[in-house]
Every structure is written in structure tokens, then in C-alpha cells.
Amino acid sequence: MSVTTSLTAADLAAIDARLTATDDLLRTAYPGDDGSRQPVHTVYVPADRFTPELATVWRRTVRDAVDDAGGLDAVASLVGLHPTLAADVVPRVREKLAIEPIEDLRIDFEDGYGDHGDVAEDAEAMRAAKRITAAAGAGFAPPFIGIRFKSFEAATRARGIRTLDLFIGTLMENGGLPDGLALTLPKVSTVAQVEAAAEVMTVLERAHGLPHGRLRFEVQVETPQLVLGVYGSSPVAQLALAVPGRISGLHYGTYDYSAALGIAARYQSLEHPAADLAKGFMQLAVAGTGIRLSDGSTNILPVGRRTADAWRLHARLVRRSLERGFFQGWDLHPNQLVTRYLATYAFYREGWPEASERLRDALRGATGAVLDEPATVRALAGFVLRGVRCGAISVDEVAAATGIDEATLVALAHPPRHQEAS
Known part of the structure; x- marks a missing residue:
């Protein structure tokens, strides 16, 4: 029996033609995640404090803190893990801290480093590259490692570009780029700043004979202007299409963003409603693009008399981020490693x-x-x-x-x- 349809081949061809641009957009702008590993955290350290042995130093520091607290089982109990779950998680976290305490390390030339003068920063940029090479050669380097250079705002743009240039050049002179190279562009306010960063990466690739697209970078979402632009649009949603393949991640900047909104220091937190709104925009902007998300940090550090409370807070915030689809966050102190992994492993084991x-x-x-x-x-x-x-x-x-x-x-x-x- 024959079936007669209303639409002719010409009708279908016309519809295909109408949707060609949509098909191209979906294919190019939304390629999906590439399936490669994403670290669970990013550790930030000032450039002048980075040494090849940093991961080993952090491992010893957190081990001592855990020992002072009565051991890893005691810390697991402190942060609220059920005994049955803790028995499953603790041995795995103990092994993790022993073999890979830091998954991602960012050597900071921005807020954590400040202005040391051009001569000092030039030397530090080259020294950081050489130390990364040394750390990799000695087996001390984390799987992901790189720098956060200064922002592309007018006052720091030239300095940031020069630091990046010297860093990449020195890496190339000393054996090449590490597989897990990570670069971070902070305090982004406009799409144009990201386009400029992509242009710098292209120039550096040509200068060093690197394939196009080898140098990717993270964008830190630290300004309200990137979330909601002056004309009511959302610049952060335009980034993936503006520089295809260049952006590896969006990282939320807790304290710069909160301060820019006028939130009192006491209430600045990655769980503030304003933070959740910004991160909701980020999540919508990168869905399907292959760009990863990272939550921010807490500056309540587990040291001294505040250790127990800070550990509880950090574990809760890590879990909160994971439940909301942010699988990476910032850690600022060695003692945060234990709660990063306890909370993360508990999430997956549960x-x-x-x-x-x-x-x-x-x-x-x-x-x-x-x-x-x-x-x-x-x-x-x-x-x-x-x-x-x-x-x-x-x-x-x-x-x-x-x-x-x-x-x-x-x-x-x-x-x-x-x-x-x-």
C-alpha cells in the first residue's frame, strides 16, 4: 500500500536550507565535553612561593594537621561522614593524599603576587617555567599546572602579556609545554578582553611553532559586567562563540565578584544568593560547549583554633558545589586538601x-x-x-x-x- 505525504522533496530541501545555520551553530558552538580529565580543584600559590617540591610540602603540612586532629578517621567524623561511609572513604583519601595531594596548581602572578616591579616579575616568570620543568622531571608536578597572569585591564595588560610571553618562551626553551598546561585570565569584564587574550595565544603559537589551539585559557568570572553587560545582554554567554576552542573553563571568583556587588565582607561567600545567580548564568552559558566550570574558594582557613569549624565549612561547601554541577573548586591552604577529598570521595562513594x-x-x-x-x-x-x-x-x-x-x-x-x- 502506498502512503502519500503532504511535503514534497522540494519542501524538505527548503526546510533544510532554512536550518543550515542552526545545524552549523549546534555543530560548532556545542561540541560537548571531550571526555578528558577535569581536576577536582585548583590550588593557587603566589609565584614567589612556588618550588618544585610544593606538592610534597603541602602533603606533609596536611598530614601533620590530620595527625594533630586524631587521624583521618577523626576528621571524617568531624565533618559528619557516617561511620560506614567513612570506612569506605578514608582509605581511599589516605592513598590520594600520599600519591597525588594536588591535582591542579596555579602559580599566581595576580592578586596573590602583587606588583614586585618589572625586573622581579620577569625573573619570576622565567623561574616558574624552569621550576615546572624541574618538578615534572622529578615526578613532583601535579597533572595540571600553569600560571594566572595579570588581567587585561589597562593598568596591568602589558605586564600580564609580558609575563605570559616569558613563561611560555622559557617552557619552550626547556623542553616544551607540559601536557596539563593551564593558563588563567583574571578579572574579565568584556568579550573584547577574551578576544584579545585569544589573539595573544595565536601570536605565541606562531612564534614557537605550536599548533593552532594548543594554548587555551580559563576565564575568571569576577566582575558583574561579564555576567550582565551594559546593554542587558550576557557577555559570558558569548564567549564560546567569540573565541571557539580557546576557553578551557570558567572559574568563579568569590571575593572580587562579591565586593563588586557591595556585599559586606562578613557575608561574602560562594553560597551567597548573588554567587548562585552568577554561577547559574555561567552554567547556562557553557552547557554543551565543552567549557568546564569551577566554583570559587572560601577564605576561612583550617588553621589554629578555627581548624575544626573551617574543616566543617569547607567540606559542606565542596559537597554543595558537587551537588550543583560544579565539579571543581579552589583551595588556598594545604589543610583544605583533606576536606576536599573527604567530601568529594564521599559524594561519589554514596x-x-x-x-x-x-x-x-x-x-x-x-x-x-x-x-x-x-x-x-x-x-x-x-x-x-x-x-x-x-x-x-x-x-x-x-x-x-x-x-x-x-x-x-x-x-x-x-x-x-x-x-x-x-
Whole structure:
């Protein structure tokens, strides 16, 4: 039996032509996440305090603090982990602190460093590059490492560009760029500043024979003007299309942003409603673009008499960020490492049994208590993959529970767009 349809081939061709621009936009602006590892935190240290042994120094510092508190089990209890969960998490965190206490390190030439004069900063920029090379050679370097250079505002623009130039040049002279190179552009207010940064990266790539796009950078969202522009639009939502492939992440700047809004110092926090609004804009802006998100920091440090309260606060804030889809944050002190990993590992270990069961059922076509859509299956795989990448879940556990290996897990969590649409 023949079926007659109302739309002709010419009608369908006309619709395809009308939507060509939309198809191109979805393909180029929203490629999705590439499936590579994202660190759970970024540690910031002033440039003049960075040494190749910094990760080892931080490991010893947090170990001493944990010992003073009665051990890792005592800290887990202090921050509210149930004994059963703590028994699962603590050995994993102990191993993490021993082998990889810092996942991402940013050597700071901005607020944490200040103005030391051009001669001193020139020397420090080159020294930082040489020390990164030394740290990598000695096995001390974190998986991700780089610098935060000064902003592209008029007063600091030339200095920031010169520091970046010297840093990249010295790395190239001393063996090349580390695989996990990370560069951070702070205090961004306009799209034009990001476009200028991308132009600088292009010039540096040409000068050093690097492939186009090798130098990517993070944008710090620290000004209200980037969230809501002067004409009512949202500049942060324009960034991905303005410099395709250049931006690796958006990092929320807790205190600069709060101060710019006039929030009293006592109430400046990454859980303030104003912070949540800004981060909501950030989350919407990068959805599907492959640009990662990072939450900000807390300046309540776990030292002295405030250690216990600060640990509780930090663990709660880390968990809060994870639940809201921000899988990375800033840490400013060695003692924050223990609560970063306790809270992060608890998040993944708590969710692992349900996630693995639902993922297994979905892969086998079984009908369980929850009927998951393909998008939710991707989210389940993404959750498990993040747990694997940070060390909270082992590859062997995934294989035993779901029957898949890490490569398959990556493919499930981050399928190409044409596969998603099919």
C-alpha cells in the first residue's frame, strides 16, 4: 500500500536550507565535553612561593594537621561522614593524599603576587617555567599546572602579556609545554578582553611553532559586567562563540565578584544568593560547549583554633558545589586538601551503588525501578567517570559492576553529537 505525504522533496530541501545555520551553530558552538580529565580543584600559590617540591610540602603540612586532629578517621567524623561511609572513604583519601595531594596548581602572578616591579616579575616568570620543568622531571608536578597572569585591564595588560610571553618562551626553551598546561585570565569584564587574550595565544603559537589551539585559557568570572553587560545582554554567554576552542573553563571568583556587588565582607561567600545567580548564568552559558566550570574558594582557613569549624565549612561547601554541577573548586591552604577529598570521595562513594545499578540496567535493557532516558544514562556514566578519574571509584569496580571498561565509560558519557542525535 502506498502512503502519500503532504511535503514534497522540494519542501524538505527548503526546510533544510532554512536550518543550515542552526545545524552549523549546534555543530560548532556545542561540541560537548571531550571526555578528558577535569581536576577536582585548583590550588593557587603566589609565584614567589612556588618550588618544585610544593606538592610534597603541602602533603606533609596536611598530614601533620590530620595527625594533630586524631587521624583521618577523626576528621571524617568531624565533618559528619557516617561511620560506614567513612570506612569506605578514608582509605581511599589516605592513598590520594600520599600519591597525588594536588591535582591542579596555579602559580599566581595576580592578586596573590602583587606588583614586585618589572625586573622581579620577569625573573619570576622565567623561574616558574624552569621550576615546572624541574618538578615534572622529578615526578613532583601535579597533572595540571600553569600560571594566572595579570588581567587585561589597562593598568596591568602589558605586564600580564609580558609575563605570559616569558613563561611560555622559557617552557619552550626547556623542553616544551607540559601536557596539563593551564593558563588563567583574571578579572574579565568584556568579550573584547577574551578576544584579545585569544589573539595573544595565536601570536605565541606562531612564534614557537605550536599548533593552532594548543594554548587555551580559563576565564575568571569576577566582575558583574561579564555576567550582565551594559546593554542587558550576557557577555559570558558569548564567549564560546567569540573565541571557539580557546576557553578551557570558567572559574568563579568569590571575593572580587562579591565586593563588586557591595556585599559586606562578613557575608561574602560562594553560597551567597548573588554567587548562585552568577554561577547559574555561567552554567547556562557553557552547557554543551565543552567549557568546564569551577566554583570559587572560601577564605576561612583550617588553621589554629578555627581548624575544626573551617574543616566543617569547607567540606559542606565542596559537597554543595558537587551537588550543583560544579565539579571543581579552589583551595588556598594545604589543610583544605583533606576536606576536599573527604567530601568529594564521599559524594561519589554514596552515589556509586545506585549509579552502577542504573547504568548496568540501562546497558542490558533491563527494566528497573527507574526508567532512564538516554540523557540520564550519559549523566550516570559521567558521574561514574568523574569518580574514576579522581580516584574515588576504581576501574575494576566499574568492570565488575557494569561489565564495561574505562574507554567504554568515556564513550557513554561523552558520545559525539551525531551519535546523540541518532
